[in-house]
Amino acid sequence: MHILACIKQILDPEIATTVFRVSEEKKQVVEIPGMSPVISPFDAQAVEAGMRLKEADPENIKLTVVTMGGEGARAILKQGLAMGADEAVLLADPVFEGADAVATARTLAEAAKKLGAEGDDVDLIITGRQAADGDVGVVGLGIAELLNMPAVTFVRDLKLDGGKLVVERMLEDGYETIETPLPAVITIAHELGKPRYTSLRETMKAARKPTQAWKAGDLDIDEGQIGANGAHRVLERLFVPVTDIECEFIEAESAQAVAAQLAQKLKDAELI
Amino acid sequence: MAKNILVIAEIENGAPSALTLEMLGLANELNDGAAVHAVVLGHGIDGIGETLVYHGADHVHAGDHENFAPYMADAWLPDVVKLAQDTDPDVILCAHSNIGWDLAPRLAFRLNTSVATGCEAVEREGDKVLMTRACYGGKAREQVSFTSSPAIATVKSKTQEALKEDSSRSGEVAAISSVLEDSDIRARVVAQHREQEEGVRLETAKTVVAGGGGLGGPEGFTVAKELADLLGGAIGASRVAVELDWCPHSWQVGLSGKTVAPDLYIAIGISGAGQHMAGCANSGNIVAVNPDKDAAIYQFATYGITMSYEEVIPALIEEIKMHKGS
Numbered sequence: 164m165h166i167l168a169c170i171k172q173i174l175d176p177e178i179a180t181t182v183f184r185v186s187e188e189k190k191q192v193v194e195i196p197g198m199s200p201v202i203s204p205f206d207a208q209a210v211e212a213g214m215r216l217k218e219a220d221p222e223n224i225k226l227t228v229v230t231m232g233g234e235g236a237r238a239i240l241k242q243g244l245a246m247g248a249d250e251a252v253l254l255a256d257p258v259f260e261g262a263d264a265v266a267t268a269r270t271l272a273e274a275a276k277k278l279g280a281e282g283d284d285v286d287l288i289i290t291g292r293q294a295a296d297g298d299v300g301v302v303g304l305g306i307a308e309l310l311n312m313p314a315v316t317f318v319r320d321l322k323l324d325g326g327k328l329v330v331e332r333m334l335e336d337g338y339e340t341i342e343t344p345l346p347a348v349i350t351i352a353h354e355l356g357k358p359r360y361t362s363l364r365e366t367m368k369a370a371r372k373p374t375q376a377w378k379a380g381d382l383d384i385d386e387g388q389i390g391a392n393g394a395h396r397v398l399e400r401l402f403v404p405v406t407d408i409e410c411e412f413i414e415a416e417s418a419q420a421v422a423a424q425l426a427q428k429l430k431d432a433e434l435i
Numbered sequence: 436m437a438k439n440i441l442v443i444a445e446i447e448n449g450a451p452s453a454l455t456l457e458m459l460g461l462a463n464e465l466n467d468g469a470a471v472h473a474v475v476l477g478h479g480i481d482g483i484g485e486t487l488v489y490h491g492a493d494h495v496h497a498g499d500h501e502n503f504a505p506y507m508a509d510a511w512l513p514d515v516v517k518l519a520q521d522t523d524p525d526v527i528l529c530a531h532s533n534i535g536w537d538l539a540p541r542l543a544f545r546l547n548t549s550v551a552t553g554c555e556a557v558e559r560e561g562d563k564v565l566m567t568r569a570c571y572g573g574k575a576r577e578q579v580s581f582t583s584s585p586a587i588a589t590v591k592s593k594t595q596e597a598l599k600e601d602s603s604r605s606g607e608v609a610a611i612s613s614v615l616e617d618s619d620i621r622a623r624v625v626a627q628h629r630e631q632e633e634g635v636r637l638e639t640a641k642t643v644v645a646g647g648g649g650l651g652g653p654e655g656f657t658v659a660k661e662l663a664d665l666l667g668g669a670i671g672a673s674r675v676a677v678e679l680d681w682c683p684h685s686w687q688v689g690l691s692g693k694t695v696a697p698d699l700y701i702a703i704g705i706s707g708a709g710q711h712m713a714g715c716a717n718s719g720n721i722v723a724v725n726p727d728k729d730a731a732i733y734q735f736a737t738y739g740i741t742m743s744y745e746e747v748i749p750a751l752i753e754e755i756k757m758h759k760g761s
Contacts, residue, residue, distance in 0.1 A: 176572045180709055180731045183574045192571065264540075265549050293552075298570050298690065300552055301540040308544035313509060313621035316537045334533055335693070336685060337629035339505065343622035353691060354684060395549035399565060400578040406716075410723070410733045413740050421742055422750035425722065428738065430758055434642070434699040434720060435666055 164224045164323075164345075166213045167278065167285045169271050169303070170206035170243060172236040173296040174198070183403070190401040202239040204358075205291025207246075208351045211358035212321055213289050214247045219323070225249045227278065227285075231259055231270055237374070244369035245361035252278075256378040261391025264297075268305025270389050273382040275310060280383075287328065288348040292317055300350070307348035315341050319354035438525035440466045441585075443515060443538065444475040444487060445530050446504075451475070451486055453639065456597035458528045458590050459491040461557060463598060465526055470494060472522040474611075476511050478504035484608030491598045494522070495608040502615060505627055506534045508541055509620045516545050517614050524585050526557065526564055531589040539589045550587040551579050555594045557586075564588075573690050573713030592638065593696035593717050630685055635669040637686070642668030643697045645688055645715070648675035649704020649725055649744065656682050658748050659703055665755055671695065671715075673705045689714035703744045707732025724748065 174192060184193040210228060217224040228243030230236045231254040240251035254274055262270065275285045288307075293300035300316075307314035319338060320331040328345055331338045333352045361369075379386060386392060413428075415421045429435045440462040444455045455473075462471040473492040475483055477499065484495040496518050502510045519527060519542065527542070529535035531553045543550040551566035555576070558565050564586040567578045580586070637643065644663035646656050656670070663670045671693070672686040688695055690710040700718035705711060707723070707730055715721070716735055723736035724744045733739050740747055 174571070176710075180574055180707075183571065183709075185575055192575070263549065265544075268544070292691075296571055298553065298568075298572065300536060301543070301550060304537070304540035305544050308541050314541070315622050317533055332533075334627070334629065337627065339624050339628070340626040341622050341624050347622065395581045395583045396551075397580045397582060398577060399563075399580055400567075400576075401570075402576055403574065404576050404716075406734050408735055408737060410736045410739045412728070413738055418742055418746035418750040419753075421740055421747055422754045425738060425740065425751060426754035426758055429699070429722075432720065435755055435758065 164286045165278070165283050166216060166224060166226045166287045166289060167275055168206070168209045168213045168226065168228045168243065168248065169288065169290045169306070170209065170228055170230050170239055171203045171294045172200045172230065172232050172239045173203045173294055175201045176204065176295040185401050185403055187400070187402055190398050200235065202242055203291055203294045203296070205293060205295060205351060205353060207242070207358040208353065208355045209289040209291050210243045210246050210248060212318070212349070212351050212355055214359065216321065216323060217247065227252060229254065229271065229274055231262070231267060240374055241366070241369050242361060244372045245366040246359055247365065250372060251374040253374060253376045255376060258379040258386055259390045261394060262389060263394035263396035264299050264301035264305060265395050266389050266393035268302045268309060269384065269393060270382065271302065272306045272309040273384045274377065275306065277377070277382060284346070286345045288312070288346075290348070290350050292350045292352050303348055303350040310346070312346050312348050313343045314348040314350070315343055316350045317352040318349045319352050321349065439470045439472055439522050441519060441522050441524035441527045442471065442473040442492065443527065443529045443535065444473050444483070445532060445534050446475065446477045446480065446483060451483060451490070452530065452532070453597070454530045454532065454590065454592045455487070456490045457592070457595040458530065459487065460597040461590060461595040462528060463491045465557065465559060467559070472496065472518070472524065474498070474515060474518050476503040476514065488606035488608060489600045489602050489604050491604070493606045495606060496611045497608060498611045498613055500613060500615075502620065505624050507620060507622065507624055508537055509622055510615060511538060512541055512545065513614045513619055514611055515542055518611070519546055519585070527585050527587045528557070529587065529589045531591045535589045539587050543587045546585065548583040548585055548587060549581045550589065552589045553591050554588040555591050557588050557590065569690065569713045571709070573709030573711070592694040630683070634664070635667065637669040637671055637688070637693050637695060640669035640695070640697050642666045642699045642701070643671045643688070643695050643715070643718070644668055644701045644703065645671035645673065645705060646676055646682070646703045647673035647705030648679070649706070650676065650681065651704070653681040655704065655744070658752070662701065662748055662752055665752060668697070668699070673711050702732055702736070703748065705732055706730045707735060
């Protein structure tokens with residue numbers, strides 16, 4: 164069985180609001196010096212999900228990690244390999260730049276096809292529920308549609324049962340159990356739990372694992388379908404929302420006095 | 436002239452979801468004289484079509500079959516795709532929910548177009564459909580349009596106004612003749628487990644008391660819950676508190692939790708990270724209790740208290756009891 168985890172390198176989503184800036188003119192986030200990009204947390208969980216399946220049957224399950232990005236994205240492939248993935252694929256080409264979710268899904272779907280054409284059919288594709296920069300959550304389902312595979316989103320638990328996959332999918336007020344035949348695509352919810360740590364030993368081993376680098380020409384796809392050329396999305400504006408709320412701090416000697424003032428204000432505003 | 440709008444309805448507890456009605460309100464702002472179509476798929480859905488009409492649908496396409504409930508993407512898609520082709524919309528509105536967010540991207544690929552997820556605004560500018568949504572964990576907003584049509588948007592809860600129910604409104608409710616074939620259904624729901632929510636529902640509460648990392652431990656939620664109960668409100672939490680296992684996941688407010696917009700949101704020990712504010716910034720009034728005067732939450736708060744919550748919340752509970760008693 165061959166599992167493909169699709170991962171993305173992004174601006175650290177945990178950076179403080181106070182240092183986050185955008186250039187409205189360039190419609191992009193202002194780079195913060197010294198800030199290293201990271202693997203999207205949901206994608207680290209996608210690798211974790213793949214590893215949980217692999218651990219149950221390590222001899223028969225192969226896990227490949229793939230990313231579309233610049234040369235710098237090799238860092239997150241190494242992280243995936245150090246988590247236990249067997250192989251990695253880097254999709255790096257200036258032609259891929261400016262992709263939206265549609266163009267990205269096409270590129271990743273073609274990469275999965277190429278792995279299949281090389282005799283290594285992909286049985287399960289795993290992505291994070293969304294990349295934690297754009298927060299779009301479309302690419303995984305797009306890959307499924309392009310490859311005509313069933314897909315399950317927001318997966319928090321998964322196991323193989325004979326030839327099919329049984330997953331738990333998050334609902335707003337609980338979860339549901341879904342059975343799907345393979346090949347299939349799943350997207351991972353953060354409720355899956357923390358991804359495993361990478362040990363120094365695994366990291367050393369990862370350096371010797373095979374990583375392929377493919378350019379657009381290596382894929383069976385028209386250049387008009389990928390990168391900025393293949394994008395449907397036009398970014399009209401990017402901005403940081405501002406509020407015009409002036410906070411009134413309630414200060415007094417005692418907690419009782421603060422509470423009394425607040426209660427009175429809330430009562431006057433008919434909020435309590 | 437504008438083209439039609441198609442709304443993909445969702446059913447919750449036997450009625451259209453609040454967000455479905457909000458989407459119909461938005462559709463009536465966008466249609467510019469053209470028709471508002473709605474599709475509703477479910478099982479045992481008598482009367483739902485009429486409710487959609489009373490809230491602004493001109494044509495309701497109703498599909499009643501056991502395969503349509505619970506929702507399964509493979510079961511819904513063939514009919515939704517066909518209706519999208521038949522009704523010729525240039526905007527399709529889906530809920531930003533675990534149904535709509537699951538359905539809309541597949542619909543987009545089948546219609547050879549694209550989707551903007553989590554939209555807070557959808558508007559027209561000339562021939563363009565402009566969609567505004569949160570990105571970068573709620574720290575920024577982007578406005579996007581598509582070079583393809585129809586534009587599909589998943590609409591965020593509590594960002595649009597529903598029309599007042601008007602039973603004199605006329606519209607047509609027609610049963611669809613389904614094109615679904617059993618072999619279309621690949622991924623199947625075999626069981627659902629829904630938490631019985633105790634007390635007031637978070638999404639519809641008029642008052643929400645939410646706790647975060649600043650509570651210092653699960654016991655902090657006891658006093659927060661007491662305040663919520665006293666105010667007839669619901670209890671919420673930040674991602675930090677949920678990830679520390681101080682409270683159930685279903686309490687989470689924010690980008691990967693619930694969206695709330697109560698009249699009063701009392702945030703205790705919450706810093707106000709973008710991803711949290713994306714779920715509560717539309718509240719009528721925010722009261723923040725946080726010792727850090729520079730916390731981002733204060734940019735959104737009407738009232739701020741920098742005293743420790745352990746002192747001030749019990750005192751507030753006393754005060755409110757006095758007011759209630761008088």
